Amino acid sequence: MTHIVVDPVTRIEGHLRVEAEVDHGAVTDAWSSSTMFRGIELILKGRDPRDAWLFAQRICGVCTTVHAIASIRSVENAIGARPPPNARLLRNLIQSAQAVQDHVVHFYHLHALDWVDVVSALSADPAKTSSLAESISDWPLSSTKYFTGVKARLKTFIDRGQLGPFANAYWGHPAYRLPPEANLMAVAHYLEALDFQREFIKLHAILGGKNPHLQSFLVGGMATPVDPDKQASLNTGTIAKLRVLINKAHDFVSRVYIPDVLAIAGFYKDWAGIGAGVGNYLVYGDYPDGDEPGAPLFFPSGIIRGRDISKLERVDPLRITESVKHAWYDYRGGDDTALHPSQGETQPHYTGPKPPFERLDTNAKYSWLKSPRYDGQPMEVGPLSRMLVAYVSGHPQVKKHVDGALSALGVGPTALFSTLGRIAARAIETIVLTEKMQSWLDELGANMAGGDLRIHDNSKWDPATWPKEAFGAGFHEAPRGALGHWVHIKDGVIANYQCIVPSTWNAGPRDGAGLRGPYEASLLGTPVHDPEQPLEILRTLHSFDPCMACGVHVVDVKRREIVRVRMQ
Numbered sequence: 001m002t003h004i005v006v007d008p009v010t011r012i013e014g015h016l017r018v019e020a021e022v023d024h025g026a027v028t029d030a031w032s033s034s035t036m037f038r039g040i041e042l043i044l045k046g047r048d049p050r051d052a053w054l055f056a057q058r059i060c061g062v063c064t065t066v067h068a069i070a071s072i073r074s075v076e077n078a079i080g081a082r083p084p085p086n087a088r089l090l091r092n093l094i095q096s097a098q099a100v101q102d103h104v105v106h107f108y109h110l111h112a113l114d115w116v117d118v119v120s121a122l123s124a125d126p127a128k129t130s131s132l133a134e135s136i137s138d139w140p141l142s143s144t145k146y147f148t149g150v151k152a153r154l155k156t157f158i159d160r161g162q163l164g165p166f167a168n169a170y171w172g173h174p175a176y177r178l179p180p181e182a183n184l185m186a187v188a189h190y191l192e193a194l195d196f197q198r199e200f201i202k203l204h205a206i207l208g209g210k211n212p213h214l215q216s217f218l219v220g221g222m223a224t225p226v227d228p229d230k231q232a233s234l235n236t237g238t239i240a241k242l243r244v245l246i247n248k249a250h251d252f253v254s255r256v257y258i259p260d261v262l263a264i265a266g267f268y269k270d271w272a273g274i275g276a277g278v279g280n281y282l283v284y285g286d287y288p289d290g291d292e293p294g295a296p297l298f299f300p301s302g303i304i305r306g307r308d309i310s311k312l313e314r315v316d317p318l319r320i321t322e323s324v325k326h327a328w329y330d331y332r333g334g335d336d337t338a339l340h341p342s343q344g345e346t347q348p349h350y351t352g353p354k355p356p357f358e359r360l361d362t363n364a365k366y367s368w369l370k371s372p373r374y375d376g377q378p379m380e381v382g383p384l385s386r387m388l389v390a391y392v393s394g395h396p397q398v399k400k401h402v403d404g405a406l407s408a409l410g411v412g413p414t415a416l417f418s419t420l421g422r423i424a425a426r427a428i429e430t431i432v433l434t435e436k437m438q439s440w441l442d443e444l445g446a447n448m449a450g451g452d453l454r455i456h457d458n459s460k461w462d463p464a465t466w467p468k469e470a471f472g473a474g475f476h477e478a479p480r481g482a483l484g485h486w487v488h489i490k491d492g493v494i495a496n497y498q499c500i501v502p503s504t505w506n507a508g509p510r511d512g513a514g515l516r517g518p519y520e521a522s523l524l525g526t527p528v529h530d531p532e533q534p535l536e537i538l539r540t541l542h543s544f545d546p547c548m549a550c551g552v553h554v555v556d557v558k559r560r561e562i563v564r565v566r567m568q
Contacts, residue, residue, distance in 0.1 A: 001028075002531045003359065007035075009538065010168070011110045012546040013062050016507065018519070019360055020537060022528045027537065030516075030523035032507050033360055033367040037328070041346040044497040049075045049489050050219045050461075052497065056485065057213055059499070060547060064212040065098045065204070066478035067499070070485040075219050078472025078489050081460035085291050085452065087221035089444040090207055092287050092298075093242070094214065095476070096433045096440070097203045100249055102479035102545075103383070103430040104200075104257060108193035109165070111423070111542045114535065115264050116186040117176040118166045122158065124180035126151055132181050137259040141192065150188040170533045177267045186264070189256055196252050203245050206238060221456030228448045239445045246441065250434035253427075261427040262408050265420055272411055275419030275540040277522035278378045279307040281385035282505070284315060284484070286477035287436070298436060299477055302389040303374065307417050312392045317473060317484070322500065323371040325512040326364070328352060336512050338373065341486040342471055344498035362510075371511040372500050380518040381481025381505045382544060387425040388416060397435060401428045419522070422543040463492040478502055480545050503547045519544065 007017035020030040040059050044052055056071035057064040069091060076083070083091070126147035133142035157163055178186070201211050207224060208214025216224040227233035265271075285301030303313040321338035324331055330347040331337045339345065351365050360366040372379070379385075390398040391413070405424050406413060415421060447453075459465070466489065474485045481502030488496040508517040516524075522540050529536065 027523045027526040030520045031362045032519040034369045070474045070476040073474025074472045074485040074487040078470040081220040083221040084454035099479045106545045114539045119171040121184035124184035129181040129184045139255040170535045271420040272415035272418045275522045276417045277518045282379035283389040284475040284482045300393045323511040326509040327370045341498040367509040369508045371508040383429045384422045384425040419540045419543045
């Protein structure tokens with residue numbers, strides 16, 4: 001029996017430690033530990049609920065908009081505010097753009113290097129690489145000359161000993177299977193994806209003023225004016241610019257991202273049977289396609305249990321709880337208490353060893369993440385959950401792309417319950433969103449042309465119109481999965497605030513019943529060729545796209561100034 005410690009897990013957002021037991025070349029047990037404290041809930045207490053989103057979106061420096069919208073929806077739910085149609089469309093465009101950029105960045109810059117041996121690309125034949133690229137896509141950057149140039153750039157990096165983003169990996173590991181030509185093609189697209197994501201996210205600058213941390217959200221709507229005849233508003237010229245960006249995104253995703261995923265997956269089909277995890281999937285649903293209460297959601301909500309895709313359950317948020325049995329927090333009712341987030345508590349109490357330490361005491365508390373549960377069961381959230389629920393719901397676009405991917409790989413739907421399935425689901429979601437964004441943009445343009453320029457509901461802006469005490473919940477399907485914010489407002493200020501983020505659902509430790517979280521369960525049975533180079537463990541962990549920064553934060557509870565930044 002070999003004990004493996006991976007700390008920190010890199011190519012993620014934040015700090016994650018994973019320990020695993022390996023016996024006879026496979027993982028037999030695993031523990032996931034987030035190693036920073038989250039204190040955003042404490043920061044928000046006593047503040048104006050209308051300002052909460054500005055603080056909440058600082059939960060993460062990458063997927064900032066997701067916490068902004070979940071926070072705003074929680075306050076709107078509490079006070080009864082209803083954003084007008086144009087605000088809904090602007091929000092849908094902003095959130096879908098976040099997901100598209102995030103998924104592309106994840107595949108190429110955070111996860112592809114688990115499957116692509118960069119150093120092997122130096123032995124690739126550019127002519128054969130060109131033939132390979134042209135066989136899977138008609139993307140124009142596929143000539144022999146182009147790949148010769150990419151190879152020369154890569155060689156320069158390596159000869160100088162400056163691998164930059166390609167450093168500190170397990171190059172030459174026997175688990176890598178791609179031929180050199182496929183590796184060179186992937187390296188080229190890695191570099192192209194850097195340019196793509198920088199250009200595409202200009203959509204956020206147009207609609208939100210900046211990226212990250214957009215400035216255009218408001219409780220009750222948006223702050224960005226729309227008017228086809230005004231230069232200082234989103235106008236017909238803006239619509240045209242957005243259309244160009246969305247078209248380019250669809251082009252890159254359909255002609256580069258999707259073909260790359262299918263090409264790489266073809267060499268790793270056995271990973272369709274690895275990394276299944278807990279087998280329960282939770283989706284809140286998102287992207288409203290109407291403005292009335294109960295309007296249909298583009299991505300439907302639902303729950304799948306036990307990998308049974310013949311049944312789909314309705315989501316009841318009242319059945320969500322969080323346990324702190326193995327988390328460095330206290331509950332007034334004791335460690336065996338499980339609280340609904342509307343009654344949640346944030347009382348940090350670190351009882352672990354002083355870093356650096358060799359092993360966690362996994363029989364005690366070992367993570368700064370709580371353990372969310374639905375009906376007492378762990379749930380996986382994320383693109384795989386969304387695509388499974390949409391597929392079972394008969395979503396036409398999702399069904400078309402899922403069936404197409406399964407057919408191309410020659411596997412059935414059960415292959416989705418895996419590490420490889422998470423990768424495929426993320427790519428499928430991306431192409432579906434780039435297709436849908438056009439219709440939201442068309443609807444926004446039609447509203448403007450028809451004279452509907454409303455962007456904000458002012459009727460609930462004055463706290464004098466609010467009840468003395470109110471509770472609200474706001475949900476969003478963030479790139480990494482189901483996100484919920486719960487707010488308690490009393491006398492016009494925040495009395496309590498709780499978040500359950502996707503990486504808390506997925507990365508949380510064991511609960512009071514000893515049930516593993518999705519990360520921990522997904523590692524069981526994972527093959528490990530070399531415990532000193534646990535590449536295979538990283539493959540499954542990265543397939544979730546961990547964002548520990550969303551789950552945990554450092555805060556001085558006495559609110560002392562830690563640092564001051566001055567701009568000149």
